[in-house]
Amino acid sequence: MLLKGKKVLLFAGPLYEDLELWYPKIRLEEEGVMTTVAGLGDKTYHGKRGYPVTVDTNVDQVNAALFDGLVIPGGFAPDQLRRFERVLQITRDICLAGKPLAFICHAGWVPISAKILNGKRATSVRAIKDDMENAGVIWEDSPVVVDGNLISSRTPADLPQFCRALLDALARGPQD
Secondary structure: OOOOOOEEEEEOOOOEOHHHHHHHHHHHHHOOOEEEEEEOOOOEEEOOOOOEEEOOEEHHHOOHHHOOEEEEOOEOHHHHHOOOHHHHHHHHHHHHOOOOEEEEHHHHHHHHHOOOOOOOEEOOOHHHHHHHHHOOOEEOOOOEEEEOOEEEEOOHHHHHHHHHHHHHHHHHOOOO
């Protein structure tokens, strides 16, 4: 497996979008990637549709340098996640290291709050299009938008394209 030995971090929080966490997690693991789910303090979170995830660690314990990429699922969780400086620092560290940073749906709120999207191309669920544009994003209505190491998608319907782009980025490695 080409990606065996790679490590990817996923954020989880209250009312995360179930498919946007589990679909990438499973696809990554199918390709030999080791995944770690980090939360905000609770051990278990329930998704918007009720599916639970038990986290592996707390964001306070995460060293971004140990990961090859980051996935931020959408749902209502990003509104909580973006309020934690440690989440924003991890997001900035992954981005500045040129490692794949993948976010979908409402997850754009996290990189907005991390202040890393100004002048970048990205997409999101239409509900936060104005937020994205106000943060300086060149917003596109596409299933997946890749700008350097940033990978973004709109909704669960775009998960196949989102995961293909993420897997391709992990295979390429960090971008300058």
